[in-house]
Amino acid sequence: KKLKKEIKKNMYPIALLVFSCFLFSILAALIKFTSIYVNPIQQSFFRNFFGILILAPFFFNQKFFVRYKSNLGLLILRGLFGGITMILLFTAYSLIPLSQAMAISFSTPLFMYFGSILIFKEKVNFFKTFFLIIGFIFTILIIRPDLEIELGSILALVSAITHAVAGLLVKKLSHDENVITLMFSMVILMAPITLIPSVYIWEEVNSFFIFSLLFSLAIIATLGNYFWTKAISLSSLTNLMPFDFTKLIFSTILGFVYFQEKIDLITSICGIGLIVCNSLVAGKIKNEKI
Secondary structure: OHHHHHHHHHHHHHHHHHHHHHHHHHHHHHHHHHOOOOOHHHHHHHHHHHHHHHHHHHHOOOOOOOOOOOHHHHHHHHHHHHHHHHHHHHHHHHHOOHHHHHHHHOOHHHHHHHHHHHHOOOOOOHHHHHHHHHHHHHHHHHHOOOOOOOHHHHHHHHHHHHHHHHHHHHHHHOOOOOHHHHHHHHHHHHHHHHHHHHHHHOOOOOOHHHHHHHHHHHHHHHHHHHHHHHHHHHOOHHHHHHHHHHHHHHHHHHHHHHHOOOOOHHHHHHHHHHHHHHHHHHHHHHHHHO
């Protein structure tokens, strides 16, 4: 009975993470489909605008909006890098196969590790560095420098770097601020950041169908972020990281079924390889803490 309870306790955060991966894969497919009607940059603005409306009631129901004034600068900086990441990633989804964009996004932990050394002055670890270099090689293979490098691949790679910066800022902020504050501050800061470039390519949304697609983007993105954050709060990265590869499975299936994208063996193998490297690094971090 105790073992069954322990298994159930461990399975719950894994189920949350897998569900969040499913939602993020649907989000990527929805962005790609909606790009037929609305530019991805404009989509990123509507995702944040509707996100504000969804999260506002939860945010204003709190006793503390921002716990420490010193965090305001970091929240703004996080919003800036988050906005850049969203614009780049939304555009990448519309230009390259979903599985390729998703696989490249797995390189974010690599950049987070090197960023933690530069920003937080963490010690260089040979074990982690070795597997992160292997992971970077996998990323290069996914991008295919031997072929003509596509704009979408470059945008996906740059978004992985900016996402890593945003992730490091969240890592620092999460010690003081709660999940709702982090999520709400993200959308309220990213809305004007994504609006500025949207002005130059603005297309009038005069269809209920397109409006419903844009609103669905915000709902799915918000739920995906919530379930992912909840899973991370309930379990260690060591337990969860191996299941992050389900994003690659879901996105590959959705790309094949809805966009007739070919199932790319190299992308699949290298994407799983990245997850293995990230899992080994996460396991090493856990052992160090113990």
